[in-house]
Amino acid sequence: xxxxxxxxxxxxxxxxxxxxxxxxxxxxxxxxxxxxxxxxxxxxxxxxxxxxxxxxxxxxxxxxxxxxxxxxxxxxxxxxxxxxxxxxxxxxxxxxxxxxxxxxxxxxxxxxxxxxxxxxxxxxxxxxxxxxxxxxxxxxxxxxxxxxxxxxxxxxxxxxxxxxxxxxxxxxxxxxxxxxxxxxxxxxxxxxxxxxxxxxxxxxxxxxxxxxxxxxxxxxxxxxxxxxxxxxxxxxxxxxxxxxxxxxxxxxxxxxxxxxxxxxxxxxxxxxxxxxxxxxxxxxxxxxxxxxxxxxxxxxxxxxxxxxxxxxxxxxxxxxxxxxxxxxxxxxxxxxxxxxxxxxxxxxxxxxxxxxxxxxxxxxxxxxxxxxxxxxxxxxxxxxxxxxxxxxxxxxxxxxxxxxxxxxxxxxxxxxxxxxxxxxxxxxxxxxxxxxxxxxxxxxxxxxxxxxxxxxxxxxxxxxxxxxxxxxxxxxxxxxxxxxxxxxxxxxxxxxxxxxxxxxxxxxxxxxxx
Numbered sequence: 001x002x003x004x005x006x007x008x009x010x011x012x013x014x015x016x017x018x019x020x021x022x023x024x025x026x027x028x029x030x031x032x033x034x035x036x037x038x039x040x041x042x043x044x045x046x047x048x049x050x051x052x053x054x055x056x057x058x059x060x061x062x063x064x065x066x067x068x069x070x071x072x073x074x075x076x077x078x079x080x081x082x083x084x085x086x087x088x089x090x091x092x093x094x095x096x097x098x099x100x101x102x103x104x105x106x107x108x109x110x111x112x113x114x115x116x117x118x119x120x121x122x123x124x125x126x127x128x129x130x131x132x133x134x135x136x137x138x139x140x141x142x143x144x145x146x147x148x149x150x151x152x153x154x155x156x157x158x159x160x161x162x163x164x165x166x167x168x169x170x171x172x173x174x175x176x177x178x179x180x181x182x183x184x185x186x187x188x189x190x191x192x193x194x195x196x197x198x199x200x201x202x203x204x205x206x207x208x209x210x211x212x213x214x215x216x217x218x219x220x221x222x223x224x225x226x227x228x229x230x231x232x233x234x235x236x237x238x239x240x241x242x243x244x245x246x247x248x249x250x251x252x253x254x255x256x257x258x259x260x261x262x263x264x265x266x267x268x269x270x271x272x273x274x275x276x277x278x279x280x281x282x283x284x285x286x287x288x289x290x291x292x293x294x295x296x297x298x299x300x301x302x303x304x305x306x307x308x309x310x311x312x313x314x315x316x317x318x319x320x321x322x323x324x325x326x327x328x329x330x331x332x333x334x335x336x337x338x339x340x341x342x343x344x345x346x347x348x349x350x351x352x353x354x355x356x357x358x359x360x361x362x363x364x365x366x367x368x369x370x371x372x373x374x375x376x377x378x379x380x381x382x383x384x385x386x387x388x389x390x391x392x393x394x395x396x397x398x399x400x401x402x403x404x405x406x407x408x409x410x411x412x413x414x415x416x417x418x419x420x421x422x423x424x425x426x427x428x429x430x431x432x433x434x435x436x437x438x439x440x441x442x443x444x445x446x447x448x449x450x451x452x453x454x455x456x457x458x459x460x461x462x463x464x465x466x467x468x469x470x471x472x473x474x475x476x477x478x479x480x481x482x483x484x485x486x487x488x489x490x491x492x493x494x495x496x497x498x499x500x501x502x503x504x505x506x507x508x509x510x511x512x513x514x
Contacts (some may be wrong), residue, residue: 041413
């Protein structure tokens with residue numbers, strides 16, 4: 001008896017101007033399994049799943065759902081087939097509440113005064129709150145999207161699908177902005193959903209997640225299907241090599257740091273949020289040239305606000321910040337850049353890039369106002385294009401039309417490469433990396449980790465803020481652990497274990513700042 005496939009995508013080809021995103025790809029997903037799609041940024045994983053969800057239509061090939069050929073022409077039709085998708089890039093209305101975003105298009109109705117139909121927002125709020133508690137994705141249903149952080153936005157995307165009770169669940173990089181604890185919780189949810197009869201297609205760059213939850217794994221490289229493997233019989237290194245097409249080193253071999261003069265001096269820093277609540281409290285630390293200082297902590301404890309305050313995106317309410325001896329509190333963002341600051345932000349789309357620019361223009365954002373990129377206020381398009389092409393090649397930014405590619409059309413991982421490349425090229429004494437490898441494949445992560453170490457070894461100061469505890473432990477020379485807006489522990493990385501850092505992150509074991 002033939003195996004039951006709930007999803008079959010046969011000989012799928014999808015082309016965009018200048019690129020073949022999927023080239024004769026065939027996948028077959030069994031009912032009730034977790035099927036992982038693994039590949040580098042731009043390998044075609046999200047495009048393939050976007051066709052299954054009706055956002056694109058294939059140029060060639062066919063899609064069968066429960067053995068029946070379907071022409072999935074829209075997300076609403078996919079929803080009618082009990083297909084749901086959590087997207088890598090958030091699809092939320094910024095001035096709506098969390099509940100309003102989740103119920104959009106399927107609003108529960110009631111009759112006011114028994115006569116007039118209206119949305120039953122109270123019932124919807126209650127159901128969203130119950131779902132968020134059940135799946136460990138705590139949110140305030142009445143919060144407005146523009147006022148919440150990246151991690152909460154990701155939870156909302158997951159809740160949107162759970163609210164619709166889809167049978168075939170597509171997760172596109174669902175853990176990219178979650179903390180280690182939240183990731184553990186989500187993976188438990190995936191197992192429970194599978195055990196309850198749901199079929200899950202998981203797109204992720206994180207090989208350990210595939211090892212922990214997936215039954216089978218399809219590996220894509222540059223739009224083509226390379227292999228389909230049973231996860232239980234394939235080791236992590238073999239998966240990485242198949243994905244990247246070369247031998248991947250899983251160890252950095254970091255040399256001891258050689259710290260020099262103080263580059264960043266943060267003293268008693270305080271930051272308030274838009275409601276006037278103090279979310280960073282009397283934070284003090286120093287970073288020397290040739291040193292990587294990492295701030296570890298659970299999302300929402302003030303680490304992003306520290307970075308924003310240093311970069312000029314958040315107001316300093318108390319204390320001081322000095323870069324190379326200069327107090328920067330009153331300087332503009334450009335002024336801080338001019339004295340030696342580069343910044344890779346947490347939210348690449350809202351803060352790091354202008355999505356409706358061409359790639360070459362985004363790559364020149366830090367330099368466009370000076371020679372050779374402009375003269376007397378007139379842009380030198382030839383120089384901008386040449387500079388953009390050089391960075392595209394140097395940082396392996398995958399794009400359909402070179403520097404003319406619209407940034408919005410690029411994969412999230414390649415958008416991240418663009419920001420990292422642009423900021424490293426500033427050759428600044430201090431570079432702040434906030435979640436630098438979020439959404440990147442293992443090959444790109446390896447490359448960016450080496451670039452961060454190269455910055456240190458060239459005598460640069462590096463502030464690393466990451467929710468990935470493994471990343472912090474691997475890269476940092478000094479670690480500061482933040483909890484509820486305070487640095488509760490600062491110590492050389494060699495003196496701390498991952499368990500120690502994890503305890504400080506959760507506020508279980510507090511010590512005075514050393």
